Amino acid sequence: MPPLLKILIMRLGLGVLTLLLVSLVVFAATQALPGDAAKAILGKDSADTERYEALRKQLRLDRPLVEQYTNWLGGVVRGDLGRSLVGAGANVTDLIGARVVNSAILVLLAALVSIPISILLGALSAIWRDSKFDNAVNMTNLSLASLPEFVIGILLVLVFATAVFKWLPSVSNVNSLLPLAGQMKLFVLPVITLALAVIPYVSRMLRASTVEVLESEYVMMARLKGVSEPRVLWHHALPNAIVPTIQVIAINIAWLAGGIVTVEYLFTFPGVGAGLVDAVANRDMPVVQALVLLMAAIYVLLNLMADIFTILISPRLRTGLR
Amino acid sequence: MSGARTDIVLTVEDLRVVLDPSGIEIDDGVSFIIHEGEVLGLVGESASGKTTAATSLLAYQRRGAKVAGGRIDIAGTDVLSLSRPELRKVRGGLISYVPQDASASLNPALRIGDQLLEILNEHSFGSSQAERQARLLEMMDEVLLPNDRAFLRRYPHQLSGGQQQRVVIAMAMANRPRIIVLDEPTTALDVTTQAHVLETVRHLTSSYGVSALYVTHDLAVVSCLVDRIAIMYAGRLVEIGPRADLFTGAYHPYTRRLLAAIPDIHATRPPRGIPGSAPRPGNRVAGCAFAPRCDCRIDKCATELPPYAGPDADHQVCCWRWEEVGQGLSVIAGEELVFPTTRVEEPCRSVNNVVVDVRNVTAFYQRKEVLHDVSTTLCEHRCLALVGESGSGKTTLARCIAGLHQFKIEGAIEFNGKPLARETRGRTSAERQAIQYIFQSPYSSLNPRKTIRQLLAQPIDIFFDLDRDGTEERMVQVLEQVALESSLLNRYPEQLSGGERQRVAIARALVAEPSVLICDEVTSWLDVSVQAAIIELLVHLQGETGVSMLFVTHNLALVRSIAQEVAVMQDGRIVEHGVVDAVLDDPQAEYTRLLLGDTPTIPADCRI
Numbered sequence: 001m002p003p004l005l006k007i008l009i010m011r012l013g014l015g016v017l018t019l020l021l022v023s024l025v026v027f028a029a030t031q032a033l034p035g036d037a038a039k040a041i042l043g044k045d046s047a048d049t050e051r052y053e054a055l056r057k058q059l060r061l062d063r064p065l066v067e068q069y070t071n072w073l074g075g076v077v078r079g080d081l082g083r084s085l086v087g088a089g090a091n092v093t094d095l096i097g098a099r100v101v102n103s104a105i106l107v108l109l110a111a112l113v114s115i116p117i118s119i120l121l122g123a124l125s126a127i128w129r130d131s132k133f134d135n136a137v138n139m140t141n142l143s144l145a146s147l148p149e150f151v152i153g154i155l156l157v158l159v160f161a162t163a164v165f166k167w168l169p170s171v172s173n174v175n176s177l178l179p180l181a182g183q184m185k186l187f188v189l190p191v192i193t194l195a196l197a198v199i200p201y202v203s204r205m206l207r208a209s210t211v212e213v214l215e216s217e218y219v220m221m222a223r224l225k226g227v228s229e230p231r232v233l234w235h236h237a238l239p240n241a242i243v244p245t246i247q248v249i250a251i252n253i254a255w256l257a258g259g260i261v262t263v264e265y266l267f268t269f270p271g272v273g274a275g276l277v278d279a280v281a282n283r284d285m286p287v288v289q290a291l292v293l294l295m296a297a298i299y300v301l302l303n304l305m306a307d308i309f310t311i312l313i314s315p316r317l318r319t320g321l322r
Numbered sequence: 323m324s325g326a327r328t329d330i331v332l333t334v335e336d337l338r339v340v341l342d343p344s345g346i347e348i349d350d351g352v353s354f355i356i357h358e359g360e361v362l363g364l365v366g367e368s369a370s371g372k373t374t375a376a377t378s379l380l381a382y383q384r385r386g387a388k389v390a391g392g393r394i395d396i397a398g399t400d401v402l403s404l405s406r407p408e409l410r411k412v413r414g415g416l417i418s419y420v421p422q423d424a425s426a427s428l429n430p431a432l433r434i435g436d437q438l439l440e441i442l443n444e445h446s447f448g449s450s451q452a453e454r455q456a457r458l459l460e461m462m463d464e465v466l467l468p469n470d471r472a473f474l475r476r477y478p479h480q481l482s483g484g485q486q487q488r489v490v491i492a493m494a495m496a497n498r499p500r501i502i503v504l505d506e507p508t509t510a511l512d513v514t515t516q517a518h519v520l521e522t523v524r525h526l527t528s529s530y531g532v533s534a535l536y537v538t539h540d541l542a543v544v545s546c547l548v549d550r551i552a553i554m555y556a557g558r559l560v561e562i563g564p565r566a567d568l569f570t571g572a573y574h575p576y577t578r579r580l581l582a583a584i585p586d587i588h589a590t591r592p593p594r595g596i597p598g599s600a601p602r603p604g605n606r607v608a609g610c611a612f613a614p615r616c617d618c619r620i621d622k623c624a625t626e627l628p629p630y631a632g633p634d635a636d637h638q639v640c641c642w643r644w645e646e647v648g649q650g651l652s653v654i655a656g657e658e659l660v661f662p663t664t665r666v667e668e669p670c671r672s673v674n675n676v677v678v679d680v681r682n683v684t685a686f687y688q689r690k691e692v693l694h695d696v697s698t699t700l701c702e703h704r705c706l707a708l709v710g711e712s713g714s715g716k717t718t719l720a721r722c723i724a725g726l727h728q729f730k731i732e733g734a735i736e737f738n739g740k741p742l743a744r745e746t747r748g749r750t751s752a753e754r755q756a757i758q759y760i761f762q763s764p765y766s767s768l769n770p771r772k773t774i775r776q777l778l779a780q781p782i783d784i785f786f787d788l789d790r791d792g793t794e795e796r797m798v799q800v801l802e803q804v805a806l807e808s809s810l811l812n813r814y815p816e817q818l819s820g821g822e823r824q825r826v827a828i829a830r831a832l833v834a835e836p837s838v839l840i841c842d843e844v845t846s847w848l849d850v851s852v853q854a855a856i857i858e859l860l861v862h863l864q865g866e867t868g869v870s871m872l873f874v875t876h877n878l879a880l881v882r883s884i885a886q887e888v889a890v891m892q893d894g895r896i897v898e899h900g901v902v903d904a905v906l907d908d909p910q911a912e913y914t915r916l917l918l919g920d921t922p923t924i925p926a927d928c929r930i
Contacts, residue, residue: 215385217426224380225441225493226414239431315477316430 004318008308015300022296023076023289027069030285036061037085040283059085076293082286092286096275098176100294103271105180107256109187110194115249118199119242122206126241127233129211141200150262153193157266160189172267190267194260198252205248210241243314250306257298331500331533332356332379337392339374339383346604348374348387350557356501359531363544363565365580366554367600367849368820375554376503376537380413397500415445418494422506424486428478434489435474438462441496461492465522483712484515488522495526501533508543512711512876517920520547539849542584542879542922545569550636553577556601556611563637569928573632573644575653576612582654582930583854585879586923587906592659592883595855599819610641617655618643653930659858661882675702676739677838677870678723678757683733685715685722692718693894695733700838705864705871707881707902709917710891719891720840720874724759725749737838755785758831762843764823768815774826775811781834796833803866804829804859821852825859832863839864840872845880857883878921882906890914 038055042048056062060071075082081092121141125134144152161170172186213219214237222236261273272291279287311317332355339349349371356362366372374387379394381401394401396416404412413419421427429437438461442454462469465488478486487507494502504523508516524547527534536544544551545565552562553576561574572578582594598615601607607614613623622642632638633648647653678700685693693715700706710716721727723735725746735742737757743749761767768777778797782788788796798808804825815823824844831839841860845853861884864871873884881888881902888905890898890913898911909915 217421217423218429220382220384221419221421221427221490222429224377224382224413224419226410226412226444227440228410228444231444236429236432240429314431315433316479319477319480 004308004311007311008304011304011307015297015304018300019293019296023073023293024069026289026292027072030288031065037283037285040285041085072289076290081290084284084287086282086284092290096272096287096290096294099270099272099275101176102174102269103257103273106187106190106194106269106271107253109191110198110256111253113191114195114198114202114252117195118202118249119206119238119245121199122203122245123210123233123238123241125203126207126210126214126237127229129214134207137203141204144196145200148262149193149197149260150266152196153189153263153266156189156193170267172269174270176270190263190269193263193266194256197260197263198256201252202245202249206241206245209244210237213237213241216240239313243310246306246310246313247303250302254299254302257302258295329358330355331358331360331397332535333393333395334375334379335393335395337375337378337394338390339371339378339387340390341603342386342388344604345390347390347557347606348603349378352392352554352557352559354552354559354562356533356535358500358533359527360550361527361534361536361548363541363548363551364535364537364554365539365541365544365551367539367851369556369600369602370554371557371603372537372554373505376505376535377419379501379503379535380417380419381409382413382419411445414441414499415497416500418497418499418502420487420490420494420502420504420507423510424490424507425478425483425510427490428486430478433475433477434481435471438474438489438493438496441493445497447497457496461496464495464526465489465492467492482515483511484518487511487515487519491519491522491526495530495532498530499532501535502527504534504536506538509538509540513878513917513922514711514920516543516922523547539851540584540922541569541580541850542586542924545922545924553580556606557603558611558640560612560641561637561639563632563639566925567637569925571648571929573637573639573648574612574641575616575618575643575647578647578653578930580851581924581928583851584924585850585854585857585877585883587879587882587918587921588923588926589882592661592861593850593854593857594654594659595853595858596851597855599821599852600849616653618647618651618653659861676700677702677737678872679734679736679739680719680723681734681736683719683722683731683735685718685727685732686730687718688729691894693722696891696894696896698889698896698899700870700872701887702870703864703868704887705873705885707885707888708872708874708891709876709878709881709888711876711917713893714891715894716874716876716891717842718894720759720842720872723838723872724757724840725754726759751785755781755834756836757838757840758834758836759840760824760827760831760842760844763847764815764820764827765847767827768823768830770815772814773811774813774815774818777815777826777830778811778833781830785834800829800833803832803863819852820848821855824848824852824856828856828859828863832867836869838872839869840874842874843876846876853880860884878906878917879923890917 036056037059038052038061041055042052060068072082083089084092084095121137125137128134157170159165160168168188169186172190174183174186219232219237222232227236258273261277264271264274272294276288276291279291335353337349337352338347340347352375354362364372364376377383378389379401381404383389389402396412399412399416401412428434435458438458439454442457447454447457459469467473467485467488481489508519511519523534526532536548538544548565550562550564551568553560553574555576561568561572561577568577569581572581579596583596585593596615601611607624609625609627610623613619616623620642628640628642630638630640631644641647643651676699680696680698683693683696684691696719698706708716708719718727722731725742725744727744731744737753742753746754775797778800779793782793782796797811801808801810806822806825806829810818815826818826845856848856857880860871863869875881885902888900888902889896890905890911892913898905898909898914905914906918909918
């Protein structure tokens with residue numbers, strides 16, 4: 001078996017184990033919340049003991065905890081996330097499906113915008129270290145990082161949607177039933193907001209590692225060999241400087257994927273973050289469990305991808321595989 | 323300073339390099355020339371400005387330094403006035419650079435073949451890609467490396483240290499430069515590898531008529547490579563002349579003391595260190611910078627900088643008393659040292675008590691066996707030198723004795739007749755106190771966040787029940803033993819020189835009052851001048867305290883100066899073991915003979 005595949009399988013196994021632990025914690029946590037699902041559904045009517053007991057039986061809440069857990073987990077494995085406790089009791093998969101797709105598109109776009117910009121800014125401020133450009137980028141990054149995302153979002157809305165210019169919609173109520181192409185405009189402001197939240201971290205990390213690499217002896221050697229500055233940067237420095245940044249990128253994307261609730265609320269964007277908040281408010285346990293498990297899976301997967309990518313671009317790690 | 327020859331390739335005139343923006347001088351008024359095919363050795367201690375001067379030849383300064391004046395001319399090109407694109411053509415074309423640490427100077431993310439081809443591509447060598455490919459294979463041949471595809475596709479970390487250094491030399495020779503700058507290219511290598519690399523450099527310069535500047539702190543390394551030698555101190559050249567003249571009739575006290583500091587296998591007396599350390603830029607005094615460390619200084623030295631003078635145009639020196647020094651004025655005050663000849667004719671077991679007994683020890687690194695059935699003894703009041711190249715297992719053995727080895731050990735290690743536990747945590751407090759370890763690098767063995775006081779107080783705190791005054795008194799006393807001022811107690815390690823740091827590390831071991839001192843390559847990071855001073859100190863301490871010492875080194879030449887017995891290790895085995903004189907004068911093992919042959923020496927007629 002190729003060594004990389006072995007690592008992949010091993011790490012996937014560990015990932016599944018992590019998710020299993022997460023599922024336990026999620027299940028325990030939702031159990032620990034005051035009141036159970038039956039009470040949540042009945043609301044004030046839960047005082048009616050007879051109806052309450054009947055519903056508990058119907059929801060199988062009277063069974064032992066272990067059985068409840070294994071039933072639920074068995075459903076998850078088969079792809080059956082259960083039924084929502086709210087309203088008509090729709091299938092959870094159908095209920096969150098649209099939100100997951102919306103969030104996925106948002107995160108993908110935010111990543112596509114923010115990663116190249118971060119790399120460019122980080123690399124350029126490293127070569128022009130202590131220059132006006134570097135200082136300006138540094139100041140902007142710090143200001144952006146110190147502002148909460150929703151403040152940035154509000155400012156963007158003020159400038160581009162309401163008070164100054166009226167170019168873009170201030171509300172991004174994406175409808176997953178309509179074709180995506182016609183709705184791209186709705187994504188612009190949320191994507192910019194998220195990108196501005198990620199760029200400071202990634203670009204500062206890349207700047208730091210590039211500065212370190214530019215001071216290295218192999219970069220000095222490349223310069224003393226007569227290699228041109230652009231080639232020194234892109235060919236000699238960046239492939240080494242990017243390595244520690246990969247983990248930071250992965251964690252940031254996972255963070256985005258976890259749903260930036262405040263940003264989704266601001267733009268009334270139908271994503272997973274807002275969905276999770278609604279579900280918690282409604283005591284809709286099956287939806288909460290499904291979304292939390294999904295977010296955990298994304299963290300595990302992105303970190304695994306970052307590790308594999310790190311191995312692929314570091315010859316020392318790649319050739320060291322046994 | 324030139325003779326009648328006209329084939330000058332490099333002229334450096336009055337070069338001044340300063341720290342930017344403070345303007346403090348790193349190099350001040352450095353001038354020399356190099357003829358075609360000639361190798362000039364540039365020799366000096368750390369902080370002498372030799373590397374700064376060397377990279378200046380490529381118009382390169384590290385961050386925070388700049389050229390403030392002077393002229394550098396290589397084959398008619400005024401290097402310091404070039405535009406960036408012109409400079410790129412010169413670097414790697416007209417003049418090339420071989421760095422000290424090849425492993426750090428090769429890009430870990432690029433294949434060596436690509437890195438070698440890059441210098442040809444960037445300088446548009448030849449007229450076609452095919453021609454460059456052919457040159458690449460030829461370059462590999464020149465430095466005696468395999469030139470098959472598989473080898474060229476390797477990454478730097480897949481090469482040995484010697485191979486990495488050859489790759490870097492091949493790179494430097496790629497475009498057939500007029501001159502190459504070699505910046506201590508063998509310091510990080512074992513003696514046998516060093517000997518091969520030096521041989522390669524010698525071969526390349528003589529067969530292709532390439533000139534070279536060879537920068538080093540060790541005169542012995544260049545003794546059979548260079549044509550002329552320039553001695554640098556505190557940013558100035560203090561003496562420059564033909565190689566033979568410098569070895570047999572140096573005029574500067576500093577040159578003579580550098581020679582006296584070299585441990586030489588054939589020497590009749592131990593090396594003498596130069597007290598103190600070379601001043602860093604900004605701490606240099608008026609007048610002659612060497613005066614504070616010079617044993618033959620006169621009043622004038624402290625105020626007036628001597629002019630260059632000398633017996634002839636080829637041999638120039640910067641000292642007020644050069645004529646007296648040339649006539650044999652002693653440059654070393656104090657009594658002559660002798661070798662630690664309390665040594666005996668037969669192995670010690672019958673005479674002294676055995677302190678550490680290593681019996682049939684086999685040790686593993688992870689699952690790999692790295693020591694194979696090793697047995698040796700360390701006796702009371704004796705020093706055993708453990709000699710070998712990297713990977714020979716000498717440090718592993720030392721760490722096994724110290725209780726620092728983390729993997730499986732078979733066999734027995736006894737201390738005063740009692741078996742020692744494998745790890746320190748299994749040993750008694752008395753055992754831990756009795757066996758102290760001094761590490762190789764004084765730059766990483768001292769916690770940079772602790773003051774010298776805190777560093778020294780720690781072992782006292784652990785092993786002795788002393789009150790505050792008692793602790794303080796003990797620390798001052800131990801600093802005195804290692805010849806350091808007690809005012810250093812409040813300093814941090816980074817405020818000290820390398821030699822001072824190693825003295826602090828020795829003090830930290832001594833303060834525990836050990837009966838066994840393990841010194842693991844304790845001088846390999848230091849200049850020869852400082853190395854000799856540390857050896858002097860260790861010999862003195864051993865005589866004074868009667869401590870038994872295990873001295874681990876890769877340098878056979880040091881052995882006679884410090885040890886009574888020696889064990890030579892190769893590939894995890896002891897291949898020869900005996901009394902120092904017997905082993906060095908009449909080596910039995912083939913490997914010992916090989917090591918002896920590759921150890922650099924200075925000419926037999928060298929005069930100090």
